[in-house]
Structure formats: C-alpha cells, structure tokens
C-alpha cells in the first residue's frame with residue numbers, strides 16, 4: 572500500500588453479495604480540474620457542475636450502451652443551462668451557463684427556477700435512444716436522482732455526490748433487480764448513509780468500501796477509466812456552417828469579418844475567414860444570383 576492515494580479518475584463497480592446490492596464509486600480528479608481550467612465558474616456553479624459530472628458517470632455504470640449519456644438542466648433561474656455527458660468509452664465533459672451567481676446552499680428550484688432536468692441516451696445503435704425527466708423538487712441533485720430511480724426503475728437507490736476545487740465524487744448503492752427481500756438493502760443502505768463527503772473525495776476505493784462494508788462480502792470489479800475529452804472538431808464546425816447555408820454564412824462573414832465558433836465544453840475556438848467559407852461551399856450549388864462577377 573502506498574501512503575498517498577494516487578490521484579486519478581476512475582469508476583469502480585462493486586457487488587455486496589451478502590446483501591444483494593450493487594454499487595458504484597466514481598472519482599473525477601484530472602477531468603474535473605480540466606473542466607475548471609477551461610471556464611471561470613463561480614463557486615456555487617462549479618459545485619453543481621462537478622456533482623452533475625460525477626452523477627452522469629455514476630448513472631452510466633449500470634447501463635449497457637453505445638454512444639453518450641447526457642444529463643441536462645434548463646431553467647429560468649440563476650443557472651440557466653447545465654449539460655454533462657459521458658460516452659461508453661468513459662469520456663466525460665460538462666458545461667454550465669449562468670445569469671447570475673446562485674446563492675450558496677441553494678436548492679435545485681432556487682438554482683434553476685422553473686426548469687426541466689432530463690436524462691438522455693443517444694446511442695449509436697438505432698432504437699436505443701431514451702429520454703427521461705427528473706423532477707427538480709428535491710433539495711439537491713443526489714436527492715433528485717434518487718427519486719428518479721425510485722420512480723423510473725422502482726429500485727431502491729442511494730446516491731451521494733461531493734466536490735471541491737480538485738475532485739468530484741459519486742457513490743451509488745442500488746438493490747439488485749430481482750432481490751426478493753429488503754433486509755440486505757436496509758443493512759447496506761444504512762451503512763452507505765454513514766459515508767462522509769470527505770471520505771468520498773479522499774479515500775482509496777478499497778479503504779472506503781472496507782470502512783463501510785467490512786462485515787459484508789464485497790466483490791470489487793476492475794476499475795474503468797474516465798477522462799476528460801471533447802468530441803468537437805473543425806470538421807464538425809464546418810458541417811454546422813454548411814448546415815446554415817452559404818447565404819447565412821456569408822452574411823455573418825460580412826457582418827463580423829470572420830466566423831468564430833467556440834465550443835462550450837472545451838473552449839476550443841475555430842475561426843473561418845472568407846477563404847475558408849468559400850472552400851466550404853466550393854462544391855455547392857451557387858446561391859440564386861442575378862449576375863456573375
């Protein structure tokens with residue numbers, strides 16, 4: 572054993588065999604700091620974003636999917652938009668937009684106002700797409716997602732989320748589908764409820780699980796890698812501009828001299844000048860023009 576826990580990003584799934592309960596532990600270190608490096612979030616916005624990123628990685632753990640899983644909230648409150656995504660390859664990214672800095676300790680309704688939280692699975696496999704809605708009635712994100720599982724999957728679920736400037740952490744316990752009695756769940760969830768925010772952010776997974784469940788039989792699976800990655804590219808921006816159409820692209824060009832598009836997730840900026848825009852539409856049918864130059 573090393574003295575210093577290795578700082579890293581991971582997702583571990585585990586099974587409490589003696590209680591018919593499954594669980595997930597997520598920690599985002601570098602991926603969270605990378606997100607913070609790219610935007611200047613007020614502390615209260617950063618906290619919600621960090622917890623949402625940990626949450627979406629938690630939610631993806633027990634889903635077999637290809638493509639991406641997104642958690643999104645739109646509202647008319649201080650926090651107007653929050654989007655976090657994880658792919659089946661463990662690539663995570665997130666962004667938030669705010670109108671004003673929310674008060675510390677604000678509940679979800681104060682943060683987002685009248686809004687909507689959704690969970691979307693956009694798969695590479697046709698027919699796999701899914702969208703579900705999460706109520707904003709709960710005090711915090713962990714509570715909202717706990718209610719969501721209780722309603723949508725009818726599985727007792729416990730979720731804890733925590734963050735600071737260096738790390739985001741998530742912890743999930745869920746009764747196994749098909750478990751036919753509550754005793755194991757009651758025992759495991761009571762133990763799970765004693766997990767502190769500091770333990771979630773600081774302890775190595777083995778230590779954390781031992782501290783909580785040392786009297787149970789726990790099987791810990793191999794860790795899954797999680798890392799910050801954005802799938803934006805110059806090609807995607809080019810495709811978006813082509814989608815706008817030549818007339819619209821040229822009118823932005825005429826107005827601004829060049830077209831600048833910044834990715835909201837990674838802040839990468841792509842600039843298209845007149846020559847680039849000309850190239851985008853070189854093969855296209857020319858717009859309806861009366862006379863040639």
Ligand SMILES: [Zn+2]
Pocket residue numbers: 801802803804834835836837838839
């Ligand atoms: Zn990007």
